[in-house]
Amino acid sequence: MYSLKPSLEIIILCISILSHTSPAHAEGVSCFKCLMTPTDPDDTDMLCSHFDGSAKFQVFCPSSTLCMKRTIEYKSKTSIVTTVQRDCAPQKYNSRIYNDVDKQWYDKQEIITSAYDEGCFIGEHRGAPTGPPEYCFCGFHLCNSSVQVGTFSKMFAIVLSLLIVRLL
Secondary structure (H helix, E strand, O other), X not given: OOOOOHHHHHHHHHHHHHHHOOEOEOOEEEEEOOEOOOOOHHHHHHEHHHOOOOHHHEEEEOOOOOEEEEEEEEEOOOOEEEEEEEEEOOOEEEEEEEEXXXXXXXXXXXXXXXXXXXXXXXXXXXXXXXXXXXXXXXXXXXXXXXXXXXXXXXXXXXXXXXXXXXXX
């Protein structure tokens, strides 16, 4: 049986991990999705309050290159409730184009890849007693899990850098 050197095994492991955390391509990204309120009686198991990171919350987003996570706080009479919504980033833009040659209107769809920057930001304050929501956008598959978006990729980069330095 052939045995690899430990340093080579680590490099192969890093490449394998990188392939799973690689950025999404133009053809779409897989994200977690949960619903704030059910749109159908059969959707109650898809509520964000039931989110557990399982496969039933995974969707493919053909019109997105980013996943989104929105954190909102609501104030009740006795406490503050935090709700986290997960979904595909809305990047599809629909417009109508007029063709002068055949004198007709046509639908045009495009994905605006520059609509959002990766990372988190605080949204517009619209007078809510608990403050504005936080929006997080990330560009690799299933990156809008319960872990803070962006934190995983930063931690991974640090660990990978340390491993490479150790190998040199």
